[in-house]
Amino acid sequence: MNPQNVRGLIGWVRRVFFGDPARRFAWVSLLLTLSLAVAPTKDFFRQSRQYQRQYSKVIERRPDARALRGRMVSGIHQIWLPDLGILDRCTTCHLGIAEPTLADASVPQPFRAHPPIPHDAEKWGCVVCHRGQGPATEVAEAHETTVAWEQPILPVHFIQASCGTCHLDDLPQAPQLDQGRQLLARFDCTGCHKIAGIDRPAMLGPDLTDIGTKVSREWLYKWLKEPRTIADANGNVTVDGIDFGEPRMPTFRLSDSELQDLSAYLSTRNAHPIRPYHFDPRIVASLSKRQDVADQGEARFRQMFCSTCHSLAVTRAGETSLIGGDIGPELTKIGSKVNPDWLAAWLRNPQEYLPHSQMPRYEWSDADLYEVTRYMETKLTDPDLLADVPKLGSPTKTEIEAGQRLFVDKGCASCHVTEGLSPQEDFGPDLSAIGSRNISQLDFGPAKVQPTLIAYLKSKISNPLSVNPSGRMPQYHLDQASLDAVTTALLSLTGPPSTRGMEKLIVARQNPEFHPAGEFGKLYERYKCYACHKFNGFGGTLAPDLSYEGSRATRQWLLQFMENPQTLRPTLVLRMPQFNMPERDAAVFADYFETAMQSPAVDATLDRKQFTPTMAAAGKQLYEKKYQCQACHTIGSAGGYVGPSLGNAGNWLTPGWIEAWLRNPQALVPGTIEPRQAFTADEIQALTAYLLTLKQSGPANGAAAAPSARGTK
Amino acid sequence: MQKSLAAPTGTAIRNPIQALARWRDEFKEIFSARVRERQLGFRYTWYLGALTLGTFSIQLITGLLLMLYYHPSIPQGYADMKDLHFVVSSGVFLRNLHRWSAHAMVFLVFAHMAKVFYRGAYRPPRELNWVVGVCLLLLTLLASYTGYLLPWDQLSYWGTTVGSSIISSTPFIGEKLRFILLGGHTVNANALLRFYVLHVVILPLAVILLVAIHLWRLHKDGGMYVEHEKNVEKR
Amino acid sequence: MSEPEKKNLAASNDEASFLSRRQFFVKLGAGSLAITGAGATVFAVQYLSPNVLYEPSPIVGVGRPEHFPIDSVTLDPRAAIFVVHAQKGFYAMSSVCTHLGCLTVWRQDEGIIACPCHGSTFRPDGKVIGGPAPRPLQWLKMWIGNDGNLMVDRSANIASESEYVQL
Amino acid sequence: MTSDPKAPHEIALPQPIEEEKSIPYWEMLFRETIAIELLASVLVWIALWWNAPLELLADPQQTPKLAKAPWYFTGLQELLHYFPPFVAGIILPTLIVVALVVVPFFNVNIKDENLWVHHKSQRLAILGIVLAALTVLLIRFDAWDALLPVWLIAIFMGIAAANEGRRDRGFRRWLSSKPLSFWIMTWFLMEAVVLTSVGTFFRGPGWSWIWPW
Structure with a gap:
């Protein structure tokens, strides 16, 4: 086109459109009209409308199209929960969420039905669990994580965090959340951080007031440098294939001079030196000559089931694993750690050194104590443990003072008590509302991670320096599952309820501390029963819940068991320790159980005499043929190992308990794996009668089994 | 010009036609009956005054509609913004129009002032109109500023906090002034309500009043300013 | 021109x-x-015309049937409905007067429903006794919900005496 | 201000100019309507394409990394960055408003006289003193970006002064015909534009200097 033509064209356009004011007016008015006519298209092409049109097409192809069409409501959907401050318009696009026939994978999202859940989606809406922005009707605005978001949508992997915002109680349906909460408590995160729902315990780490009497400065140096004594290359310790995580003490990344100062300070903490225990010299004289004194000690160590709480490293086929429980510290190298004087005194009475210790007080004979002490001092050692610790010498005044400052600066005082220093409760940031933190409020520092709260939390926990190189938070070593669990638990912390309506929905945590008074209370504290057993909702989960023990076990059996605990579940590694409990103590327990630990669901008046041999014969038939109970329970040597052995059920269990248990096991022990069968009343009676006939003669059978178990498989 | 149907001013009006015609004549009075074409040359005014008035009209219309979906309370005001965006038919369009037109209006007022200055259109007898114009500039800024708080998001909250802190630096009465403007010591629910009332009632009424005076004076002072012949020759 | x-x-x-x-x-x-x-x-x-409304749901639970003794008329002022337990069963009625929309009240001593605005009076089954009200009080759909509570849909009108809820 | 409504015409238009074309008033309305319609169309398209910003719900406990006032106040905010709040927040705005109000009441503005036509050396001296004072003041407060318009205007004033009396054509002649009020207003507008642009585009978190690209 030559310039002449172009100019001509422009001239023509100018004449036609802008030749005179009337034309200008006409064309510009037309332009305005068209512009305004286009304006409503912004509304018409809204994503929600497009999705609704698409849904109509999708359901046309379904066999139940007519019914689906009938239930489809076009326009904006809204679930309004004023009590919760929630506005939820997700179903505007997620139209098939409550249509059971749209559950299969062939239905394209966002139209697929929601998998079944305990909560009614129509009543609660979606954002209550999935977060995201409920009022939004556009995909990006509702789902994605951008700065302008109150709550980005929660990835399904972490969805259990939402359960935790209301259910402060343990929730069996949300194992990841529960694990995370347990880890938060286990690693004493509350030592430095405020975390709603997890109270700061009175005592977090061990009391260090007298640590100088227990261990040497060199050992302290080594421990502070790397607080784990057995670990593979990744710093992880495994127990029977289960990942053991790491000791609760994190790594603090201390420099050599800091290690020197801190170890100097701690090694001088000996305000109340422990009284050394003086063995009967005759026993020492007779035993010390024997070659096998340590072996005897080892046998005793096993008999007493120390491994229920403490683990030892065992190397088999070149693979090191820990065997034993994790309630107490692992003891593989304990002989190289503690002073012999301290060890004997500790074993006799742990609470004298550490009043809050969970370690029970055993009744020792001098011979047993001497043997076990010798075993631990000579066999549980590692000559190379302190090999790389430099020569430290005796602590100087400057070192001690610098060490004390470090003890405060590094936050040691948040978990450990020493004389003259009290914990700082707000040492670390408050985490009560970390789960609802907006990313605009997070400082990612040099971390190269996605700008999301989840990435931030994971980065911060797995390597605290990644987001803040000058931070004080120590290093924890968590595997991926634990990391996700802790992240889930943190995401569940969304701060105090925003509305009164929300407050009503909070399911409170139910763990009232149970510390009975009287004679029973003293023994309860002495043997630390609550470390493993649950009483009225308080206590450990390792061993059976004893809240209704008085209804379950007969007095005779209880007395026998206390004096000589025999296992009902021979496959378990962890067993009740041998406390060497005197008869008097066992009687106190039995009395208390009988009077106070009764279940209202158990009929205590049921008499054995009303169960006839005929009934028992019928019960045997039911047990063996109809219900095949032997699949899970053993009687004698035959049967499965899923449930406890029933060989001694007649001596062990009360008729009322058996009857109530058969009626509804979950009512007595919530969460038990025993299935609830639809027994008839006659069948229950017959089975009860049969079980009551199962008796093993003599109290000796359990005692014989115990030593052979050896605490290992 | 057509012959007026209206009865001469001062005589009684007998029928509706006469009333309408009278009204039309009154309307014409606002403007000069005839305008010299040079006054209308694009380069003389760039139509900045008219355009400012145009944006103001857009503000009035869109603002009135937006008011119907807005509650001046916390945090409802913010939720209303979300509703306008996500569920109200064309709500987001109206809010955009109101917002962008507000920016355009502030810009046009500044531009209008600069243009009037460089043309020397403030010269007697237009001094009063210039002063009215300066007042309109301030009112426009204030109206835009008070509207800035209403969405109650981070942007508006902190913008307003920064802005209102400036007031408190006035000697002696600064704190008191800020206290009265905000109805408290911080930007809070009272401040939102006050800004709302200023934004939707007081300032628009004041602007309408001053615009009326502005136009009336424009007419009385001889319509749009044309430079003195001598000045023109001198350049 | x-x-x-x-x-x-x-x-x-x-x-x-x-x-x-x-x-x-x-x-x-x-x-x-x-x-x-x-x-x-x-x-x-x-x-x-708003696309979403912030109005309470028209379906309300009015409580357990046991709470309403036989031959009783109970006003639920929150939902503006009468819950009546007659010999034939339960039914629900709007308490909105059919005259000009005032809320009527139950007068226990006289056994009538009365409107405070213009003096219309109604029988417990909604029939007009006196006053300017043009129609009887509106009966509403009622049923027993899954949780055993009486439920009323205030947006579902039914003909007078057409349905009674039996336990 | 004269009170006689007829008088203004006399002053503004001493003699009607015969040869000028004139059009009826509604023709003017017509043209203005076109302009307004055009602007409205443009605004409609802008409103269709760009959404107005909406950030998080206001949180009085969390200042965003960058809290900026609306753009027409960023110039003021930029001044506040340099000067004490009382000066930048109160004195300067008040001075600006007062200066704007009094514009039509100064004879120098009315006469519209070339600045350099009389007392040239005297005025140059005053210009020098004002320039030096402003420069010292602004450097004292590190307000480098505010200094730029000061020097630009001073340079153009110098060019105008150097040209006065010569018969140059075009831009230089136009420059030297400008009165004092022109220079002051231009300086003020230039400051406004520079400070507002800097405040809007060149300021990042903590009011630190950033590049917008």
Whole structure:
């Protein structure tokens, strides 16, 4: 086109459109009209409308199209929960969420039905669990994580965090959340951080007031440098294939001079030196000559089931694993750690050194104590443990003072008590509302991670320096599952309820501390029963819940068991320790159980005499043929190992308990794996009668089994 | 010009036609009956005054509609913004129009002032109109500023906090002034309500009043300013 | 149009056709503006009808049936409905007077439902006894919900005495 | 201000100019309507394409990394960055408003006289003193970006002064015909534009200097 033509064209356009004011007016008015006519298209092409049109097409192809069409409501959907401050318009696009026939994978999202859940989606809406922005009707605005978001949508992997915002109680349906909460408590995160729902315990780490009497400065140096004594290359310790995580003490990344100062300070903490225990010299004289004194000690160590709480490293086929429980510290190298004087005194009475210790007080004979002490001092050692610790010498005044400052600066005082220093409760940031933190409020520092709260939390926990190189938070070593669990638990912390309506929905945590008074209370504290057993909702989960023990076990059996605990579940590694409990103590327990630990669901008046041999014969038939109970329970040597052995059920269990248990096991022990069968009343009676006939003669059978178990498989 | 149907001013009006015609004549009075074409040359005014008035009209219309979906309370005001965006038919369009037109209006007022200055259109007898114009500039800024708080998001909250802190630096009465403007010591629910009332009632009424005076004076002072012949020759 | 104006605007040799064309364009412009105005009105009406409402659900639970003794009339002021337990069973009635929308009340001592505004009175089954009310009180759909509570849908009108809820 | 409504016409238009074309008032309305319609169309398209910003719900406990006032106040905020709040927040705005109000009441503005036509050396001296004072003041407060318009205007004033009396054509002649009020207003507008642009585009978190690209 030559310039002449172009100019001509422009001239023509100018004449036609802008030749005179009337034309200008006409064309510009037309332009305005068209512009305004286009304006409503912004509304018409809204994503929600497009999705609704698409849904109509999708359901046309379904066999139940007519019914689906009938239930489809076009326009904006809204679930309004004023009590919760929630506005939820997700179903505007997620139209098939409550249509059971749209559950299969062939239905394209966002139209697929929601998998079944305990909560009614129509009543609660979606954002209550999935977060995201409920009022939004556009995909990006509702789902994605951008700065302008109150709550980005929660990835399904972490969805259990939402359960935790209301259910402060343990929730069996949300194992990841529960694990995370347990880890938060286990690693004493509350030592430095405020975390709603997890109270700061009175005592977090061990009391260090007298640590100088227990261990040497060199050992302290080594421990502070790397607080784990057995670990593979990744710093992880495994127990029977289960990942053991790491000791609760994190790594603090201390420099050599800091290690020197801190170890100097701690090694001088000996305000109340422990009284050394003086063995009967005759026993020492007779035993010390024997070659096998340590072996005897080892046998005793096993008999007493120390491994229920403490683990030892065992190397088999070149693979090191820990065997034993994790309630107490692992003891593989304990002989190289503690002073012999301290060890004997500790074993006799742990609470004298550490009043809050969970370690029970055993009744020792001098011979047993001497043997076990010798075993631990000579066999549980590692000559190379302190090999790389430099020569430290005796602590100087400057070192001690610098060490004390470090003890405060590094936050040691948040978990450990020493004389003259009290914990700082707000040492670390408050985490009560970390789960609802907006990313605009997070400082990612040099971390190269996605700008999301989840990435931030994971980065911060797995390597605290990644987001803040000058931070004080120590290093924890968590595997991926634990990391996700802790992240889930943190995401569940969304701060105090925003509305009164929300407050009503909070399911409170139910763990009232149970510390009975009287004679029973003293023994309860002495043997630390609550470390493993649950009483009225308080206590450990390792061993059976004893809240209704008085209804379950007969007095005779209880007395026998206390004096000589025999296992009902021979496959378990962890067993009740041998406390060497005197008869008097066992009687106190039995009395208390009988009077106070009764279940209202158990009929205590049921008499054995009303169960006839005929009934028992019928019960045997039911047990063996109809219900095949032997699949899970053993009687004698035959049967499965899923449930406890029933060989001694007649001596062990009360008729009322058996009857109530058969009626509804979950009512007595919530969460038990025993299935609830639809027994008839006659069948229950017959089975009860049969079980009551199962008796093993003599109290000796359990005692014989115990030593052979050896605490290992 | 057509012959007026209206009865001469001062005589009684007998029928509706006469009333309408009278009204039309009154309307014409606002403007000069005839305008010299040079006054209308694009380069003389760039139509900045008219355009400012145009944006103001857009503000009035869109603002009135937006008011119907807005509650001046916390945090409802913010939720209303979300509703306008996500569920109200064309709500987001109206809010955009109101917002962008507000920016355009502030810009046009500044531009209008600069243009009037460089043309020397403030010269007697237009001094009063210039002063009215300066007042309109301030009112426009204030109206835009008070509207800035209403969405109650981070942007508006902190913008307003920064802005209102400036007031408190006035000697002696600064704190008191800020206290009265905000109805408290911080930007809070009272401040939102006050800004709302200023934004939707007081300032628009004041602007309408001053615009009326502005136009009336424009007419009385001889319509749009044309430079003195001598000045023109001198350049 | 007067002569000088024509002169001012003259750009064409053919005055008559210029004028008609000018009129055409003025009409086109004005017409466009008129359409814009009409469209804006439609637009405004659409804008003014809300797409979501912040109103309580029309379905309300009024409580367990045991709470209503036989031959009782109970006003639920929160939901503005009467829950009546008659010999034949339960039924629910709107307490909104059919005259001008005031809320009626139950007068226990006289055994009537009365409107405080203009003195209309009704029987417990909703029939008008006196006053200006043109129609009996509106019966509403009632049923027993999954949780055993009596439920009422305030948006579902039913004919008087057509349904009674039996336990 | 004269009170006689007829008088203004006399002053503004001493003699009607015969040869000028004149048009009826509605023709003016017509043209203005076109302009307004055009602007409205442009705004409609802008409103269709760009959404107005909406951030998080206001949180009085969390200042965003960058809290900026609306753009027409960023110039003021930029001044506040340099000067004490009382000066930048109160004195300067008050001075600006007062200066704007009094514009039509100064004879120098009315006469519209070339600045350099009389007392040239005297005025140059005053210009020098004002320039030096402003420069010292602004450097004292590190307000480098505010200094830029000061020097630009001073340079152009110098060019105008150097040209006065010569018969140059075009831009230089136009420059030297400008009165004092022109220079002051231009300086003020230039400051406004520079400070507002800097405040809007060149300021990042903590009011630190950033590049917008």
